[in-house]
Amino acid sequence: MGIQLSNIRKSFGDNDVLRGISLTIEPGTVVALAGENGAGKSTLMKILSGALHLDSGQIYVDEKSVTFQTPQDAMAYNIRMIYQEMNLMRDLTVAENLFLVDEKKRYGKFFVNKKKMFKEAKEFLADMGLNIDPRVPVSQLSVAEQQMVEISKSLVKEVKLLIMDEPTAALNKEETDRLFNQIHRLRDKGISIIYITHRIDEIFQLADRIIVMRDGQLVLEEPIDQVNQTQVVTSMVGKQVDNFYPKEHNVNQNETRFVVDGLTKEPYFRDISFDILNGEVLGIGGLLGSGKTELLKALFGDLKVDSGTITVDGVKVNLNTPVNAIKQGIAYLTADRKQEGLIMDLSIYNNLSLSSLKQFKSGIGLVNRKKEQRIADEFIEQVSVKVTSPHLPVSSLSGGNQQKVVFGRWMMTQPIVFIMEEPTRGVDVGAKSEIYKVINTLTSQGISVLLVSSDIPELVAMSDRVIVLREGNVIKELNEDSITQHNILHYALRGRAQ
Amino acid sequence: MKSFRSIFSEMQALIVLIILVVIAAFLSPVFFTVTNLLNILLEVAVTAILAIGQTYIIILAEIDLSVGAVLGLSGTITAGFLSHGNFVEGLLIGLFVGLCAGLVNGLLVTIGKLPSFIATLGTMTAFSGLTLVYTQGNPISVSSPSFEFIGQGFVAGIPFPVLLMVILYVIFWIILHRSHFGRYVFATGGNEEASRLSGINVKQVKLWSFVMAGVLSAIAGFIITSRLNSAEPTTGSGLELDAIAAVILGGTSLTGGKGGLIGTVIGAIILGVLDNGMNLLNVSAFYQGVAKGVIILLAVLLDRNMKSLSSLVRIASFKKSA
Secondary structure, X not given: OOEEEEEEEEEEOOEEEEEEEEEEEOOOOEEEEEOOXXXXXXXXXXXXXXXXXXXXXXXXXXXXEEOOOOHHHHHHOOEEEEOOOOOOOOOOEHHHHHOOOOHXXXXXXXXXXXXXXXXXXXXXXXXXXOOOOOXXXXXXXXXXHHHHHHHXXXXXXXXXXXXXXXXXXXXXXXXXXHHHHHHHHHHHOOOEEEXXXXXXXXXXXXXXXXXXXXXXXXXXXXXXXXXXHHHHXXXXXXXXXXXXXXXXXXXXXXXEEEEEEEEEEOOOEEEEEEEEEXXXXXXXXXXXXXXXXXXXXXXXXXXXXXXXXXEEOOEXXXXXXXXXXXXXXXXXXXXXXXXXXXXXOOEHHHHHHHHHHHHOEOOOOOEOHXXXXXXXXXXXXXXXXXXXXXXXXXXXXXXXXXXXXXXXXXXXXXXXXXXXXXXXXXXXXXXXXXXXHHHHHHHHOOOEEEEEOOOHHHHHHHOOEEEEEEOOEEEEEEEHHXXXXXXXXXXXXXXXXX | OOOHHHHHHHHHHHXXXXXXXXXXXXHOOOOOXXXXXXXXXXXXXXXXXXXXXXXXXXXXXXXXXXXXXXXXXXXXXXXXXXXXXXHHHHHHHHHHHHHHHHHHHHHHXXXXXOOHHHHHHHHHHHHHHHHHHHHOOOOEEOOOHHHHHHHHOEEOOEEHHHHHHHHHHHHHHHHHHHOHHXXXXXXXXXXXXXXXXXXXXXXXXXXXXXXXXXXXXXXXXXXXXXXXXXXXOOOOOOHHHHHHHHHHHOOOOOOOOOOOHHHHHHHHXXXXXXXXXXXHOOOOHHHHHHHHHHHHHHHHXXXXXXXXXXXXXXXXXXXXXX
């Protein structure tokens, strides 16, 4: 009985994401699925829930071979996945969201029998142990309550296997505990749960079994009482891959260029202090929700802080807008290239010069396009963007080359501090190592780099020093030999500050 | 350097214009005379000038429904001043009214964070109301020879409004396609959040664009008032739609970030040729509206579906050869 996966393989182009995964999920068990970004967790779960097709292998439900073409097919076998981002209609009521799929069948074809719907919703929520009014719009609920509604929604119909992708990312301790109680209740009803998480402590609190994936393979599969935390972290990290990161050390000990002192913005982070030397890469480790994104926004003048000071090259600066931050010599490469980085319809030239356009002034105050293009050409060469014509829209480039354009744009502003968030996200392996070379170029020019990355091997290899954030506090500073994947994970994960 | 796509869209407007001109010239012998062509441009000038500001605003992925009402308001106030003041004062006050109206729109959109459709729908109604309040519903006649020149004068045989239109297009083309501000307009319309995080003051860009649209509306208002020697309380109503139609016909995308002024002026001329052609052919005024609407839709349909159309053509020719 249960669900069985046999030798599942999947590749995207040359990239083998899953290399023969076999596993069995027994009814009424909670299985924790852990692994670093890119280990293949999401791909595997998407295949299991019908959102992706497998290249080869077999899925068996109750010993019967099945194929899933769409999520609906998987749902027909009572397999459901709850994604990180919620799929609720914010302006509809809780009850409407719960019964969205088959509202018509249950409550009349043309006119919805609201009374009946609310009554049933109330019973259903009570049965789940939730005290939520089914009449209020979802938008009025807290994030945790919304999460509960999302989970409840998937339980309205019969469920055999429920897949949850980091459901606690946005929850606090108390809410997490309630969620865990709920999960245990479901397990006791005979439902299987696959629970994807980055948080080691949760695994031991919640799961019956643990699976760890690395590079598209299962590297650990044990009952939870047979393993300890160190084993889990070690199997997640695996063997260090060397030489992929062409790191150069360009730190100049004698000059501090960037000082942050006591920066606080409740509820995101508090009393953050650090400095970055000339040519140094300071890495920031931390999970989603550790406050790192908000901290970067604050350093770029895009989030007003409660207190604390920022000093650039010995001058205290007051950062109230991005415009102002750029003037003070701060560059910020955002994590989301498409939404917050490039103007896709504009040409490569125009994207490159966007933040430094004021430099290019002709005699009568217009854009000096000759000079603009000449300087842009220099940077295209420096960051080695592969272009057919720089007059083409930037959308014509590959992800890696687009990212290099963003790098070039910020380098053209001649920054003192270069903040980069996920600098190699969505970039192929070849372009990645070129981007690392660009980071070397920056440090060799004496620029201070603040590197935030959820790719922990990258963070380890490229940083001269790492601070680890957890729940908005600096938990640990790591130097030289103490900068290891194990340490970063350890300090980022180790329980929650109570 | 503009993307190929935007040049292509502007070219397309030109093709539509040429087709219309050929048809009109074929159907009416009067159409293709210098007098008539200048006449068309004269008729087009007001819409075309209104459409300049509208182009900036639509590239910003916003819209300004109030330009017609601003035209009316500044036109009547100018007329009111001219009846007991001097020429320069009248013009300045008219421009000032346009500027303030644009400023109100811009502030509602940037500081007030209203969608521009709602903001300018409101101000459109309010400005038209103000015009009626100011005029008490009666036309204000103007008798100032200097002012008359704006709408009725000629320079080297060319009507002054046409000349003014050309000068304004040259100036605003340079600003849009060659200045820092213009670059920021395209960037902001293409991706507002990315532009903001690239250090562009997007609110300022929007505010100035609305102010510009207001001032341009006032200038268009001078032309109408001067041509009629009188400011009618309802002048300008509906003109915002002509201006928007001209911009869309010209290939500027309502989703922002793409477009240009050459397309807009061609779009405005297309509308003028339609009006003029149908007048020459004695098409009833009732049918003119229908025809104009249908042709606007056809032109935009053609633009939006060019890709699927060309693939259809390719399939058809492939079948023939097979």
